[in-house]
Amino acid sequence: MNKPVADHLLRPAEPFADYHANQRQRLDAAGEGRAQDAGARVGISLPHESAVLHVTGTATYADDIPELAGTLHCALGTSPVAAGRLLGIDLDAVRAMPGVVRVITADDIPGVNDCGSALPDDPILCDGEIRFLGQPVFAVVARTRDAARRAAALAKQVLRVEAAEPVLTPRQAHAKGQYVVPPMHLLRSASGRDEAGIRAAIAAAPHRLTASLDVGGQEQFYLEGQISYAIPREGRGMHVHCSTQHPSEMQHLVAHALGVPSNAVLVECRRMGGGFGGKESQSAQFACIAAVAARLLNRPVKLRLDRDDDFLITGRRHGFWYEYDVGYDDEGRILGVTLQMVSHAGHSADLSAPVMTRAVCHFDNAYWLPEVAMHGYCGKTNTQSNTAFRGFGGPQGAIAIENILDSIARRLGRDALAVRRANFYGQHERNVTPYLQPVRDNIIHELVEQLQASSDYAARRAAVAAYNADSAVLKRGLALTPVKFGISFNVKHFNQAGALVHIYTDGSILVNHGGTEMGQGLNTKVAQVVAHELGVGFERVRCTATDTSKVANTSATAASTGADLNGKAAQDAARQLRERLAASVAARHGGQAADVRFANDQVHVGGKVLAFNTVISEAYLDRVQLWSDGFYATPGLSWDKDRMQGHPFYYFAYGAAVSEVVIDTLTGEWKLLRADILHDAGRSLNPAVDIGQVEGAFIQGMGWLTTEELVWHPKTGLLTTHAPSTYKIPTANDCPPVFNVKLFDGPNVEDSIHRSKAVGEPPLLLPFSVFFAIRDAISAAGGHQVDPPLSAPATSEAILRALAAVRQAA
Template sequence: MNKPVASELLQRPAAFAPYQDNQQLRLDAAAEAGAHQAGARVGISQAHESASLHVTGAATYTDDIPELAGTLHCALGLAPVAAGRLLSIDLDALRAQPGVVHVFTAADIPGSNDWGSIVHDDPILCMGEIRYLGQPVFAVVAETRAQALRAAALAKKVVRVEAAAPVLTPQEAHARGQYVVPPMHLTRSESGLDEAGIRARIAAAPHRLQGQLDVGGQEQFYLEGQISYAIPREGNAMHVYCSTQHPSEMQHLVAHALGVQAHAVQVECRRMGGGFGGKESQSALFACMASVAARRLARPVKLRLDRDDDFMITGRRHCFWYEYDVGYDDAGRILGAAIIMVSRAGHSADLSAPVMTRALCHFDNAYWLPEVAMHGYCGKTNTQSNTAFRGFGGPQGAIAIEYILDSIAHDLGQDPLAVRRANFYGKSERNVTPYLQTVRDNVIHELVDQLEEQSGYQARRAAVAAFNAQSPVLKRGLALTPVKFGISFNVKHFNQAGALVHVYTDGSILVNHGGTEMGQGLNTKVAQVVAHELGVGFERVRVTATDTAKVANTSATAASTGTDLNGKAAQDAARRIRERLAACAAARHGGSSGEVRFANDRVEVNGQTLAFEALVGQAYLDRVQLWSDGFYATPGLSWDKDRMQGNPFYYFAYGAAVSEVVIDTLTGEYKLLRANVLHDVGRSLNPAVDIGQVEGAFIQGMGWLTMEELVWHPQTGLLMTHAPSTYKIPTANDCPPEFNVQLFQGANVEDSIHRSKAVGEPPLLLPFSVFFAIRDAVAAAGGHRTPPPLQAPATSEAILRAIAAVQAA
């Protein structure tokens, strides 16, 4: 299990040819082996702590928890229209269904009928106003899940409504001035200009580009759907097993729904079968409803959605519509930019405000914008309330500037990489973001240089042009795109974490922290950090389920901060224990506590060597505290949400990718032929896990931009793509036959956990290169005469429309 994965990568099948005989990987494997022998437990490739449980089916998810005697099952009856008024529900017809124990409406909720994350505008059950097709109107509790689902499916027959015309698109919401939160505005000028002055400078620039862009949303499509299992306990307490990224928020919202204090609610999550942001806030509705039913009926209640209902009820990545106006010079350097971003927020605020904030703060991506005016609008629509998704608005913000730069390159007849380089942030100048944070850790120049050389970009650019010149039907495209992604929650107080570490007398170690494991390897990395701090083997450390009864007031596992925050908190706790053990060792065996060394399950003190468990046993006899709490708060953060200025990010993660595609101009089909990725994770805690995260993010982001299309019926507001049969996600066949992923070497300049950098969200922006390679191929189909009007997702239909447009130009 401790075999360095860098060497395992050398044994990948032939489909991953670039990994074969890779000298760098052999050097990495050798370095990792040496580090492991020296006692390091971080910076090495450690297998996921639950890997064997995952593949054998022994990993326990919420639905696998053995059901207590008397467990009931809950299902939700959904609104049949997208907008209107709820007039009545035939409750008697529902109660008469086989196995039905109780039917709940909004009037049955004892506390607050609301699960809003920030703004309290999201009812658990409909209270009169129908906001979207699929909104929960009632809840059925029955003896079996099948009985509950059959009764809930009668919603169309038992619910009387007065329908109204829905608002479905962000453009329509914007035209009506209909928003879930007030509009946001961010203006910055190096010359001290107001927005009118910025727009005048754009108009006076040597070149000007105006246009619009549509970028679709994306379903999280976690393998494990939304589920909660609520068990009533004595004294009006409630124990909720919930598949959630934010147990503390679930605790508070369940307490509000029940009308009790937070200490009466315990929320526990061992692991999730994926989250991607979809379980940050939106698990609350199901936790609250299961808990309300369990309290009323004094029996355990489980609420597990099927895939269709999950699609119909929950939100996803916000789609964005943009209108831009940019001025630039002959080299493609942007002199001024103005942009309007409008998101489809859905029917309630949810997390739309911070998503838009991050979109505005990532519009710059890796580029210095001297004069910029940005406006963000969260359009209120009669659709599911959109929410967090990996990248949290950052991808939607950054793709706009990439689209603009790509269009500038087409307009000037230049290589898009040259135009991108001309606009890069500088090292000591041209390095202040639109929100006035100074970029102090810029490595984009050397990272892109390295990738350009390693990928053979220039030679491949010439080869693509040669191929296209002799191929009338198939066209190839190539693109290299960079990433600069800010790391931290853009709400300051969320950037904190706590942990508990227990050392038992046999030398084994138990860790609990506030983060949640959703397959990303958070628990693995935290265990590595604790093992490293105490100088013991990884196998000695066990990480338990996230539990609000152990670590209180935790932040969501989101914003790529899971390891940054919880790793530091666990390190703090482990260090306190190590210092107590060192003091004990020095007191018993002489010498200074500062000279005691912990490594490879041994302790060296004053010329003597003890087994780790032997020292622990001595410490117990000396009544030394062998457990400790730990805490961490990210330093140096500030944010003025009204002025949209400050230092919202602790540091930036960087990356770049080169993608080469081929398109069929007759069918619109595309194939990703090769991808080369170089990504910055600082000093990696676990290279194998980090490479896996980069690979997964790349394919997921490629799905968002090329194939995952959400379609609502334009009259009824029905989400037409609400199942795997109508919504396409990437499969193994969509992975490129050549997929080269490497980690950029270099430590984080900030004091992050072991100088590593976050890896969860930033690499989702890497497949921008796929989208723009497709755009490059489409441009070739039109002789590169005009920038292709390609929208995202670049489905076959979208590609054909863009080809028709460039050929007609």
Template structure:
């Protein structure tokens, strides 16, 4: 590496290397070695392709790109109120600030003042109606970033507004019937499509449970904030470096804002410092503003948000409020359920409709629901527009059925695991989801059985009961929760991908695909796939930056489909090149094409072993095409948005987790003592990366459900938790001292890339077990059979409220 590496970083790298060594041992290194000797490049653990760059600080992110001469910097002037009208803007004082070159308003936008990803309801800059506190009203372009920020900070004094009463909670919006999209309804009844049959099943059930649940939202908290660097090009072109999960969408929205055709805009992203969904659609506003400023001034413009401004402007995971009515039998089997889901959408539609759809389609989680009616409402409020977040509504849907089953178990005085197992999808008629897709690849029962045994669940349940009986203040809790997560975009046309593979004369290989790298290891897996197909070592393959001029019309890197889609597309391209090379070698040596073998940087044919590079050079002399495009479209998908039925998912990923906690009933403090995770990734492309994703998803989901609390001022609508000083996320100290993570052995039943399964989002549902372990500990502080009214996030305050409630009921 060119840069000097500090000693501390070298020590960290050493720790990382030791950790990897331990992981390899856990993942059966001898089996991996045999696979490598046999020429396999997939199914083996290898470091992230940028790992050394990450730990040395030499990985290039958008803000690290050397600034061109004349680069200007942009900052945003934000609305000081949550609702009302913008009467006038006295921007003379802003323009007079030191270093200011220009101030832009909505009137300066050459094209469409819209950055909405689905509906055209999200203005780039405020055009009169004020929608939330923190909404961008004007943009300041100055010589330095500090000058731009100081000028933009005058927004509080130069904007004249007519304030109105804001709607700040989804309950308020629901009462006003104020939604960003029409309500959604899914009804599945054995008696037909009439909801009356479902209500009758609930009413006639031996037992009944009604209640409500509040689950808060979650800030993506990516390490790299929103940033775009726009470079004007000749002939009206625009090159935008953007930290985004969706370069193609940025290309189209920037083109619309500039009033040009898409071919005039190039969007590039080498890597992101995290995204988690927050850079799927919401990077558009900043890309558009930077590009507009660069076009009007004909100079490069960089817009990098301050962390506080990032929180104040952008949306996050949707919070949900649920009301449920459930009928069940004496064994805890659900006979009918009616559910209302109200999401906190914010001021515009963004991706709220798709998030609600996925929430409804994941309410069943791993359970057969014979009679079900769900009604989803996306509440419109005067707050930031909420958006994609890892899981994309799936976690919000599944948490509610788990809450219901936990409540049923406590009402019956039974172990919640027994009730969960009684409701599992099985065989025959009880394997069809509420949206009419058959669960044909169900492995939840054997997976849970394996975890029950390996975690010593039954014995620990007895030990915890004994501990709680003898401990007045500290109470322990234990819970096991399963996961069934559908993999695919729930919009059919998004399930496609393209790739380009180039083989150069020296035998090196360059890959470009439509996915984006945000630290999850997508480029590593795609490079492994290409290396495997061409029979070369991983070091020969390089993956270049995602670039809309290379692969066009790409889908977002989201919905856990990155490796599935782009891996298949890259494999398709590499296979075409291999077939051409095999035909060339077979012709030269009088052999059959099917007898040519590629492995370990060599090509074997007719008893001869040839160097891969020599074969490439020979093929070039014979004018064999050494590059190819690849394409993949996920087969068998269908969806009817009106009836909310179809086959929206290619397959399901499964998993389960056991968590043990201890709760201090006097303070509400708690600690995760142990977590055992068993997760299904099919035939893993890279076990080390997959385990890392599972660990990270678990801790991130635990943060959402236990400590990450969003608070808006009840009158002004100001997001009070708008910085790391006021918003708490998990740290290393929150990881359990015993953290057992294993991969469930098996292959994907569907023809995915090397029979692997997606791993990005499903693990985020595993920490449901932490939330319900806390609820279990709280129940131990009350009378037998109590049902703690614990809400999420289960902060210490929420835990104390639940403890107070169960203790009061006991007296």
């Protein structure tokens, strides 16, 4: 008999456990307290450096900065059509609105009207060609934000446009051969770089699979929207407070827009209320507009978007469309595969090329592919220009191979985990990626084995089958999926960082580095690294706002490299200081500098124990330099972008997740009952912060694959899902009642910062297990005889469509 739908969906699969208390006990059992007493300041779960400020509401974000006298506010007038030409603007009505000080168009920009990240193809304000519905055409500067918005809302009335037929989907763009960058091709074959050999291997395989897949995009939905506050300074200078992941790029683009050198622009960011990639390149347009307005009026100007405008103007994760042809054997091992990926790039290049590159380099995920041909196309459409999003193409690449293996398993009547394991990279053979980087740090076999045991996968697989046999309406699904994610920017020169460390005469320490804090705990980890290196308490160290006048030419805080790069740079600076102090102490108190030890706010030298403050005071009197700069460049990287070969990643991060879901076959509703995660963070710098990142990434990725659906009107090109009322992100209620998250115990084989591993992006791939558990439950409705044609996001409507197809085919 069927259980009651409502009761079953709402009742936890197991009694709710105090997960965080259990984690605290586990971390204590690991000896964190003893490590801290021994002087360690890394590898322990210290609180986020701004935690108290966050919960008390005193953390300063860009909109919290006290406004200077005379501050004006800016709002944007946007295009009401998705494609066409701008014929003219009648601004008299806008200028006549109460409170309006000035209206700015492309002609008013003193420098270059472009804010493109990779190519000069992204105008700050529309200068003729209309590219998407929501494109900024003019900026209104007024005495209040409300007055500016009211005036900007007249855009539909004052813009004279000639509309054209928009291209709105990647399929349409591909059919027209319309791309923002040239196509990419990566081939690896035993017969050489010849696709004919790959197709021959597929044709000769015992089994063949030909199919397609659609995966949608995802809105970053940061809590703090896009905002810039520009303040004119003397001598043509400009100080811009900007919520951005890439202050140096904002500095360069603002300088270009103003027609001044970079040294005239200072960009500062203390913290962001989330970024997720959406503030890597796309904060530039708003920084440039605010700066141009501030320069023209010689008054401070603030530009803060509301949520609707943020959705309608900015881009998001690229949606992908795939077609693939696969040959495989009786065990489910892939013998050959050809893949075509077309991304939804939007109207300009932005970061679409590196996103596609990473997608191509992550199609293999954790699997050996002996014969493979990949073709990547970045479709140009009349929509917002899509951009970076946590994972940066990696999730879009890897989900394709997971869908292929899931289908192969169902066609062979085998457990999907067995098929996945049969295709895993080997330890000493079958261990070279399609782009020819050896996988030398492979721990996926051991990690998956541990998770399989700890999650009781085999017993639960049998229990799910028994449950489904007894339930006609409700169906359960279970899936275990792995992750292998490459860490480094896939543009070599971005893999560098700088830092400054100052020690003041009272023993307090100030750190400035090129990374940005968006809630992920970067400043916490960097402060821990510095405290550890100097042997002092964490409370002595303070990280200040990212500032282009302090550390220059920084890379974006992206690609999960924030702690890797900036932690190493700060460690370099702190180590130089420690060596200077050791030499100073040895000179004053005897002994060898190499024997001086710093720990627990004390300095041990020649049998003496000195307070850290005493050592600093003495060093100052001895005229020892108490500040230092540090630098780090990731070693061993190479990439040939034309041949798509090389060593683009310093190391790989691994992980795996098991998810169990239940679906209602009458309504398409579903619920995640339990998730078990084992993730590889190397020797974690801060286990509590890293576990939080894993949890957050899992839920965020689950939203991408299940509920967050983007819809454009098929005729007008209006993004209809442009507010929380129409776009559903996960909430606390979507978290599973049983959520077991652990970190894999093992150091990074590469010399990363304290042998830790990046943890920002890799765990976003873990909720693949949710999507394939839903697919497994749908498959159960047809007795596992039909491969469900499920697209992502797996909304209730998509689930019902897949169920209908399964039942019809069965």
